[in-house]
Amino acid sequence: MSTMQGVVLPGDSTVEHVTVPVPEPGPGQVLLRVRASSICGSDIRAIYREHLGHGAEAYQGVIAGHEPCGEVVGLGAGSRRLVEGDRVVVYHIAGCGMCDECRRGYEVGCHSPHRAAHGWQRDGGHAEFLLAEERSCILLPEPLTFVDGALVSCGFGTAYEGLRRADVSGRDRLLVTGLGPVGLAACMLGRAMGATEVIGMDVVPERVELARRLGLVDGAVTSSDDLVRVVRECTGDGVEVAIDCSGNPQARELALRSTRPWGRTVFVGEGGDVTFAVSDLLIHKQIQLHGSWVTSVLHMEELLAELVRWELHPDVIVTDILPLSQAARAYELADGGRTGKVCLVTNAPEKSG
Incomplete structure (x- = not known):
């Protein structure tokens, strides 16, 4: 045998x-x-x-x-x-x-x-x-x-599903909290789907630097104070779409806080919990909050075809x-x-x- x-x-x-x-x-x-x-x-x-x-x-x-x-x-x-x-x-x-x-x-x-x-x-x-x-x-x-394919089988598929759930397009500016592999994927795919500006945040300087070096973000920061400032400078009243890829409670709250009224926020980062002012950050801003888990077989196949078309x-x-x-x-x-x-x-x- x-x-x-x-x-x-x-x-x-x-x-x-x-x-x-x-x-x-x-x-x-x-x-x-x-x-x-x-x-x-x-x-x-x-x-x-x-x-x-x-x-x-x-x-x-x-x-x-x-x-x-x-x-x-x-x-x-x-x-x-x-x-x-x-x-x-x-x-x-x-x-x-x-x-x-x-x-x-x-x-x-x-x-x-x-x-x-x-x-x-x-x-x-x-x-x-x-x-x-x-x-x-x-x-x-x-x-x-083959390495491309391995990354699509979960991480990139997860990012794509979350962005697809938020219907990201050329009408949108995108915030990504958490610049680990899924967050980097979200930055890359969000840009390809049409996002006009991509802002990233991670508390780890090396990951922020990687996102910058790869040209995946227009701006990237390591602190919540800097994020609030950059979002205000770039967008005025917030981004149309925010996606949290970290699973961190503070990052999730920041994603909601940085989303403009009538915008969309997606949580894909696993684990943990979150506490936020529901009326102030969700109800009164009329935000759509989505949870997204991995992807479907069909959307994974769709993503593979899109990557070829986008030359990514x-x-x-x-x-x-x-x-x-x-x-x-x-x-x-x-x-x-x-x-x-x-x-x-x-x-x-x-x-x-």
Whole structure:
């Protein structure tokens, strides 16, 4: 029996390497050779540091990594769409396929106890091979790279869904609070969707500098006082759209405070809570407040096509690419909170220009 190398997360900020059998694809499944598998902030928050152990974030000791991208190397019985050699992005949640959320394409919200997310309840992408449902795989169009595809499978998909929920267009100025990988994605995609001005905020200077260096923002600040000043200078009465990608209570409140009357605010950052003056910041300003969780299969496919049309490569926000053998170092870097995206590869990285 062939074996492969993989990574599991036992908690307590540790990484463990394991050797396991290469899985065989069953009916409706495909086997992928993983080419890139990036690290998500939720992996750090909910698994690497400690196991939350409940709900959608119940980690079952499986191979980690829910942002995989690779190529098809094996087909199960009944495969109807993919062929060996296809490059694919994986929608990382496999739902029951029958509930209302699944039928909308939002398998992330599947109600069934059979719902299983890669890297949480079923083996993920931090391995040499990955077993996936054929229906969960989306073709990766040229000229996007495997690293691009890994980033789309969660982080960029999450940012796109939030911006889409707010209907960002050329009528809007955009504020992004939290300039981690999802926030950087929101800046990049918001500009491509038409936002005329993009303002960013993060308390970590290195992330603000990265956003500036990549040309993703018109202005970026590290303090709430500076944010209030910059928003006032740039917009007068606030931005039309604000999206919080941090999950921080103060940043969420600032996003609402910085949104102009009749504007839209979106929360995509996971965890934590928020307290704000409901009448002053929401009701009297007539703001639409949206919660947005990951994305749908259809919108992920749509985003891949748009990235080609916009001539954008998500991999520009990647600051660190490491081999699977250096997973511990990769998680340390991601946990430090001062990098862009961190990605693991199982072969020489394919990265745009």
